[in-house]
Every structure is written in structure tokens, then in C-alpha cells.
Amino acid sequence: MTAREPTPSAVVTRFAPSPSGHLHVGGARTALFCWAFAKGRGGRFVLRIEDTDQKRSSDAASIGFVKDLLWLGIGFDEGPQYEGHGGGPNGPYFQAQRLELYQRYFDLLLSRGDAYYAFESADELAAMRARAKERNEPFRYTGEQARALSADEVKRRLAAGDPAVIRFHTRAGPITIHDEILGDATLPNGEVDDFVIRKADGFPTYHFAVVVDDELMGVTHVLRAQEHFNNSAKHIVLQDALRFRRPIYGHLPLIFNPDGSKMSKRDKDKVLRKAVADKGITAPPPGTVDLAQFTAWLKDKNIQLELDAGQSLAQAIGAVLPEINVDDFRRSGYLPEVICNFLALNGWSPGGDVEKFDREFLKANFDLARVVKTAAKFDRTKLLAFNLDAIQAMSRDEFVTRVAAHGREMHPQFMSKLTEAQFRSLCDASHERSKTLDDLFRTNTFLTTPDDDLSWDQKALAKFIRGGTPAGSVHLVAARDLLARCDEWTVPALEAALKPLSDSIGNVGLIAQPLRVAVSGGSVSPPIYDTLAILGRESSLRRIDRCLASL
RNA sequence: GGCCCCAUCGUCUAGCCUGGUCCAGGACACCUCCCUUUCAAGGAGGACACAUGGGUUCGAAUCCCAUUGGGGUCACCA
Numbered sequence: 299m300t301a302r303e304p305t306p307s308a309v310v311t312r313f314a315p316s317p318s319g320h321l322h323v324g325g326a327r328t329a330l331f332c333w334a335f336a337k338g339r340g341g342r343f344v345l346r347i348e349d350t351d352q353k354r355s356s357d358a359a360s361i362g363f364v365k366d367l368l369w370l371g372i373g374f375d376e377g378p379q380y381e382g383h384g385g386g387p388n389g390p391y392f393q394a395q396r397l398e399l400y401q402r403y404f405d406l407l408l409s410r411g412d413a414y415y416a417f418e419s420a421d422e423l424a425a426m427r428a429r430a431k432e433r434n435e436p437f438r439y440t441g442e443q444a445r446a447l448s449a450d451e452v453k454r455r456l457a458a459g460d461p462a463v464i465r466f467h468t469r470a471g472p473i474t475i476h477d478e479i480l481g482d483a484t485l486p487n488g489e490v491d492d493f494v495i496r497k498a499d500g501f502p503t504y505h506f507a508v509v510v511d512d513e514l515m516g517v518t519h520v521l522r523a524q525e526h527f528n529n530s531a532k533h534i535v536l537q538d539a540l541r542f543r544r545p546i547y548g549h550l551p552l553i554f555n556p557d558g559s560k561m562s563k564r565d566k567d568k569v570l571r572k573a574v575a576d577k578g579i580t581a582p583p584p585g586t587v588d589l590a591q592f593t594a595w596l597k598d599k600n601i602q603l604e605l606d607a608g609q610s611l612a613q614a615i616g617a618v619l620p621e622i623n624v625d626d627f628r629r630s631g632y633l634p635e636v637i638c639n640f641l642a643l644n645g646w647s648p649g650g651d652v653e654k655f656d657r658e659f660l661k662a663n664f665d666l667a668r669v670v671k672t673a674a675k676f677d678r679t680k681l682l683a684f685n686l687d688a689i690q691a692m693s694r695d696e697f698v699t700r701v702a703a704h705g706r707e708m709h710p711q712f713m714s715k716l717t718e719a720q721f722r723s724l725c726d727a728s729h730e731r732s733k734t735l736d737d738l739f740r741t742n743t744f745l746t747t748p749d750d751d752l753s754w755d756q757k758a759l760a761k762f763i764r765g766g767t768p769a770g771s772v773h774l775v776a777a778r779d780l781l782a783r784c785d786e787w788t789v790p791a792l793e794a795a796l797k798p799l800s801d802s803i804g805n806v807g808l809i810a811q812p813l814r815v816a817v818s819g820g821s822v823s824p825p826i827y828d829t830l831a832i833l834g835r836e837s838s839l840r841r842i843d844r845c846l847a848s849l
Numbered sequence: 850g851g852c853c854c855c856a857u858c859g860u861c862u863a864g865c866c867u868g869g870u871c872c873a874g875g876a877c878a879c880c881u882c883c884c885u886u887u888c889a890a891g892g893a894g895g896a897c898a899c900a901u902g903g904g905u906u907c908g909a910a911u912c913c914c915a916u917u918g919g920g921g922u923c924a925c926c927a
Contacts, residue, residue: 489923527853671856674862
């Protein structure tokens, strides 16, 4: 009954995901809010792994998502050991390692008659549910038969090794959930049935482990997604039966796709399947997925491709996968501080017209009262605009540093083919048109193509080289002659060298575009003098000559 | 279907608690124009919302009720 009134320093929040290699943006937002709430109040932020489902593996790689958390700048005070983070007095932080701890509380509940063994099999329960559904009634496990079993009978069946679960004996009465974000809600009597708290394999269910661990770890504030709202009733009755303190709850609004659907890793498969169908692809491109896997995946919409396999397939067929995980956004060249900023804006706002802020600001200002109640649709376009703004606000040096770091990790080939000076020039020429740290790599692949392998986009060729009166090629020839006589290969020198020609034509574009196409293969590149300068004299002239020769 | 929750521009939201200053503010997207050697970026304008119906009140986006719509949840998953 008594929600505790913590002193500011006593605030403890936790992020408690099930094991996963990747962090979903929704999870990231939850973690960010938990972190900001605790850290802004001088409290502790705990990371706990909810690995009570033995069907899901939970080896070391299963907390790969922690690297995403740290990349975002969300550190934790307690939790699994991970590259210098984690540890703490309330471990272990993997629930699968806390089984003895739970047993104490199972025994306590059992001895007090607040819990009991039940022997129905999964099949029997499924049948009961099916029957209830036929009658259009909700299924509620009341446990009359199970509780009618004599103590001796229970002992006998347990001794005989009959599979059994432990269920909580929910007492009659309405249950009121107090929520700092949504307000109070009361579930009528009977809504919460006698739910399972220990599975037949001896593991606690989520509901039980959460309640015990939150108490043992001193968690004062439970901030989690709204999908957990109704679960809170189960947690409350458990807390009361166990004589635990009740944490303060705050259920965060959900984050959806722009079309209102739930954001899920399956969205990637959806996009891939569509791309495969649209392009009429019947066999997997070599080096992506093997044929058997591919056909199985194509046939059964419930099969998901591994992350890497999907990525390579997408790349091979030129499909762009939607970013779902934090790591997807990292690969796409988004800045962690921008993601935090934008994520925070989905479900919270500092009020007024403020919408650009950093983690420190969030830490200092985040509060439950300003969390909105309505679900948000995740608008990648706005995120991209935020990313652009942040990149434009960078100094040239910072931009170079961060793009280089991104390039070394994501595009080592590209990086190895450019000299430091070339790379620096490319950064300077690309800074103001970069929306992500990845843009410059995606749009300038022509720079790393060997001169003799460059091919030309037919449309661009037709429009800017063959087309025009006189044809673009005429100007290209003239420009080529001027360039060949240019001793100094720098932006100002190149500009000066071509000036007479552009002046006489009266339109710079008429020589810039043919040059651009000849040298880059397409109609888009950094400013033409920059492009030529980065490419260098030899490559530039070679490419122009090859282009002219190909006509 | 039962139960629970929610409802301001296309989207994220401010305003709502403490009715009047809101013929509703900001941002992204969109449209127009300007700038421009491509693509961007940038500059200047513009269009765009209180779901509906009842109350309460001198007055409602703000309070109450209903309807409609949306979401969540009903597992030995978390």
C-alpha cells in the first residue's frame, strides 16, 4: 500500500531486457529515460538480464546490445561485467544465475498458502483456453481443482516426478495500479487469475523474477513500456503477498512505425521480400544466402533471415533495409547524441519550443510529469534532419575526425584507397551536403574505382555529353585541353584555368556537367573543381580521355 | 470478445492540471519563390490540427458524460 517516498539520492531505476545481440530503438528509449531519471537525481541505474526463458540462449554474445547502450552514452552503475562496466553488490545480474534466491520466496509463498502446485499440462491448458474462446469468454485459471489436491497427493505426485508449476493464489478484489504517467487504473475483481510463478523447469516466470529482483536490488522506480501496464497488477499482488515495498511505476508510451504498425526486426524481412518479388529474383545472388535457406525463407513468411545474411542479400539486390536497431542507425552514419536527442522527443519534451538538447540537459530536466501518454510514430525523416543539423554545426576538424572513424570501421576499403590529403579534401568538399557520416562514402564510390574500370551512366551521358548544342563533348574537349596545360592541380588553379572557357560560354554548368559525368560516371559529385582536385591530374585526364573515346 | 489505456497540423509535440492572453505555438515533412556548376545545403514566404455529439460556464483545446476511432493486454515469452 505504501509507495515509498525516496530521497533524491535513493532513486534506483533499471533496464531489464531479455538477452539480445542488438538494442531496439524502443528499448534504447526506455533505457535512456531510466538512465536520465536516475542519474539526474543522483541515483543508480541498474542493468539486469531477464534470461528466464531457457528456450532463448543466453551466452556471452547474448548481451551484445550493451555495446549499443554504451555507444549511445548510456552507462550503467550496476549490471553484468562488460568492458569495465557493470558489477555491483546486488548481483548476479543474470536472472538465470539467481535461482536459489527465488526459491526462498517460492517456499515462503507456498508455506503461507499464497501459492500452490498445479499439474495441468500445457496441452490441457491449451484445450481449456480453446473452450473458453469458443464460448467467447476470456480464459481465467481459477485453480479450484489444483487447490483441492491434498497435501499428500501433491507430495506424492512431486515425488513421482510429475511435471508441475507453481501458481500464485490471487485473492479476490479489484487491483489498483498507480502510475506516475497514466494516473490510476483499477482492474476489476477476477481480471488477474492464478498465474504461474515458477515454470515446470524450475525457472521463475518473468512476473516473479521481476518482483523479487526489483526488491532485492532496491529499485525505486520502474519505468517500462506501456505494454507492461496490465502486468503491473500481477506484480502488485505479488509484492503485497511477499511484503515487499512497491516501486513507483511509470509506463512509457509505445513507439511505432510511421504506418502505425509495431516496429519489429521482421520489417527488414518484409522489405527484403518485397524487393525480391519486385525484382523478380528467384535465386540468391552468390555470396549472400545459400539456396536452401533462400527458398525456405521465401516460402515461409515466418522465417527471418539472420541479420548479416539479410544485410548482404539487401546489398546484393540493391534494397535498403529499414533501420530498426541502434546498430542499424550507427551503420547508416547517425550520431549517437542525435539519436538520444530524437529518441527522447518521442514520448517526452522539455516544454515550450525546446527540442534540441544533449544528454546532460536530458539528465537535468527529465521528469515523469512531462512524459506524454500517447504512442509516437518514429519519423526517420525528422531524425535525419536532426542529424544534418548536428553535422552542419560541427567544425571542419571534428567532421573529419568523426567521418574518418566511421570510415575506418564501415568502409576500410574506401579509406585505404585515399591519401590523407585526398580524404581531407573530400571531407571539406562534402561537409555541407552530408546528412550522415556515411553519405560521403555512399555517394563517392567513383573515387575508389580504378580509372580504367569506370563506366558511365547512360542517361547522364546522353544528357550532358552527347546532348546539348553544341554537344557537351565539344566543351569537354575544350576543357580537357585547358586542364592538360594546367600545371598546378588545386581548386583555385583549376578554376582559373577553366575560367576563360566558362566565360566565353557564359554558363559554367555547360562545362561543369560534362566534366562531372566524364570524371565520376554520373551527374552527381562534389563541386567540380573539388572533384578534379581530389582525383588528381592523372586520373582526371585519363577518365576524360576514356569517356571521349567511348562515344 | 473481456479488461485497461489513449485522442491537438501528415509526423513529433507546446498549450490542458491552475477554463478567457489560442481565430492554437514550434519542429520535421509538404508547396511556392530566391540562391546555385550537379546533388545537397541555405534564404524568404505559404498551406495544414483541437475526432464527433452532448453538457457545465458569461466564456472550453482546456472540466464532465457519451459516441467513434486507435492502442495495449488476456502464455510454463519477456
